[in-house]
Amino acid sequence: MHAARKSVLALLIAGLTQSAALAADVTVQVLDREGKALAGAVVVLETSVSGPRPTPLAEHTIEQEQMRFAPAVSVVHLSTKVHFVNLDRWDHHVRGGAAGPGGVYLDASQGFAFRLSGRVAGKPASRESRQFNQTGPQLLGCHLHGSMRGHLYVTDSPWAAVSDAQGQVQLREVPAGGARLRVWHAEELVETPPQALSVSDGMAAVRVATQVVVGRKKKPVEGGGYGY
Incomplete structure (x- = not known):
């Protein structure tokens, strides 16, 4: 019995070693x-x-700070929850939708939007969370500040x-x-x-x-x- 256990253990170790070698x-x-x-x-x-x-990251944060999305480009897994956090003192009305070539929305009537209050000293920053169910690039913007632009790419890999x-x-x-x-x-x-x-x-x-x-x-x- 002892010899059999050793054989099984040896096979498991060999299998793990082979898997590592094949990566x-x-x-x-x-x-x-x-x-x-x-x-x-x-x-x-x-x-x-x-x-x-x-294992994909469980969470990812995109901050709105100094009129920018930070990071400007993110890539997340379908299973990842994305947090949008406003660190500016003024409101942002974040919007997002599927991105097409040339930095435009594929369908401006589709997507998501939410308003984030400006940050107040001594209080937690305003945040909103989303989890995506469609792969591909998302264009991020702000209804209140047209110069704000960011991108989020969602993948199942x-x-x-x-x-x-x-x-x-x-x-x-x-x-x-x-x-x-x-x-x-x-x-x-x-x-x-x-x-x-x-x-x-x-x-x-x-x-x-x-x-x-x-x-x-x-x-x-x-x-x-x-x-x-």
């Missing part, structure tokens, strides 16, 4: 149309290969992140095998086609070229009333 870290380098590093791009990796999945100042993303412990990369950027006019890849240990960084032109003049977020 790899993936580095993604995102480039703009001129071939320069593109910051603020959402990178999502999708795979049907079996294996352990990272546990491997997703926003590229840093060097245009890079690190995706950890991805199962080895076939996968697909999706890249989205708030300033894209042309969708970047999904890119197939084969995940393996020690693989080189994956370069994704986009047609994004950084620094296009942005229009204030428009459309829609207060009724939805």
Whole structure:
């Protein structure tokens, strides 16, 4: 019996070791149309290969501070609860809806909206929470301040992140095998086609070229009333 238990334990350890060996870290380098590093791009990796999945964050906070959404670009899992918190002294009437190319709402009559009171010294900041049931980019704005603009990307993949100042993303412990990369950027006019890849240990960084032109003049977020 003792020998049998040892055998079972050895098999379990071997299985765990093999699973770890069959996972790899993936580095993604995102480039703009001129071939320069593109910051603020959402990178999502999708795979049907079996294996352990990272646990998505339970909560994520987007602050309204100094007339900005912070962070300006967020990526969250479908299971993540998103908190909107107003740190400014004045009210904000936050709105959000599915984003289309060029920084517009796909349907200005659809989405969500709520008013957050301005912060008062000595009192908790006003907040509202949402959980999303649809994947894809959301455009954030404010009915009271047209210059405010932010983006929230919702995904059902546990491997997703926003590229840093060097245009890079690190995706950890991805199962080895076939996968697909999706890249989205708030300033894209042309969708970047999904890119197939084969995940393996020690693989080189994956370069994704986009047609994004950084620094296009942005229009204030428009459309829609207060009724939805």
